Amino acid sequence: MQRWLIAAAVTCVAATGCSEASDGKTAQTARQPQQAGPTNPLVTAGHLAAVEVADLTGDQHAMQGHVDTMHKDMMRSMHLPDPSRPIDHEAARAALRPLQGVSSSVWIDRSNLLVMVGGGQYRSMGTIDRVCLALEPLGDTLGVVVNVQDVTATTSEGADTLSRNCQLAEGERGLLQSKREVDVLDPELRRVFRAQQEAR
Template sequence: MQRWLIAAAVTCVAATGCSETPEGDTAQTARRPQQAGPMNPLAIASHLAGVEAAGLTNDQRAMRGHVEAMHKDMMRSMRLADPSRPIDHEAARAAVRPLQGVSSSVWIDRGNLLVMVGGGQYRSMDTIDRVCLALEPLGDTLSVVVNVQDVMATTSEGADTLSRNCQLGAGERAMLQQKRQVDVLDPEVRRVFRAQQRGNE
């Protein structure tokens, strides 16, 4: 009986979390894409308790579910995309097409989706978030880097491609995922050249 109570308590704590959200914040906070990161100790404790409880009742299905969930969390903490959940490229383009500001999209390679937008206001991390949210039902977005280009840009800075892995921070890539140079001229090289030009004036 004591073991059951411990398992139930741990599961309850993991489900509710240790931190409280200020009243009203939940409604005002926009939904963000899934994010890869370190394993949550509370979630691990919950799954371990679930495995123990399933073992006591010989519930093989529940036990397998908890083990698979822990394995999935471990892969995400390692930034390793789930190979069993690849994103279909044509389905992805269809999902992105209706998004506000999107003109068109094309896959540069297996992991890089280039999204063309019409206007500088759409060349943003917010657009990348919206693209990633649209892709989430299709598979594991940890395998996708979204590259946004403004087709109406009138300056070289505005023409720079904005890139980010759906589940990671700017400049970060998933395990085995190489960084792809999308712009013809590296934006950093372009910035250095402009700085040198200003210095010679």
């Protein structure tokens, strides 16, 4: 019985639900994109305790579920996108069309999504956050770098591309994800943009 209580307590702490559920001040701030970071040792301890409980009760399904979750957490701490949850490129472009300020979007390569916005106020990390949130239902956004360009820019600074991986800090990239220079666009890519904008 003692082992059960310990396991339940550790799991509750790891999930941060016990302390926060009783606090009426739980944050109701604007939703933020998922973030990939280091593995939380308390969460890992909770999973290990749950694995032990599942082993004691003979629940192989629950045990495998916790092991799989720990493996995914480890992969995320290594900034490795989940290969089983790639984002469909056309579905992603469709998801971005309703976003305010977005003129068009195109995938430059497997990881880099170029988003054209109409106005300097939309060339921001806030726009990248909104793009990432729109993509989350489609798959693992750790595999996506959002590049934002203002099509109305009148200065070289305003025309610079703002880039960030959806789940990492500015300048960071996922494992095996190279940094790409997107400010110099080839004529074919410019033609594609013009065609997309005229079609809207």
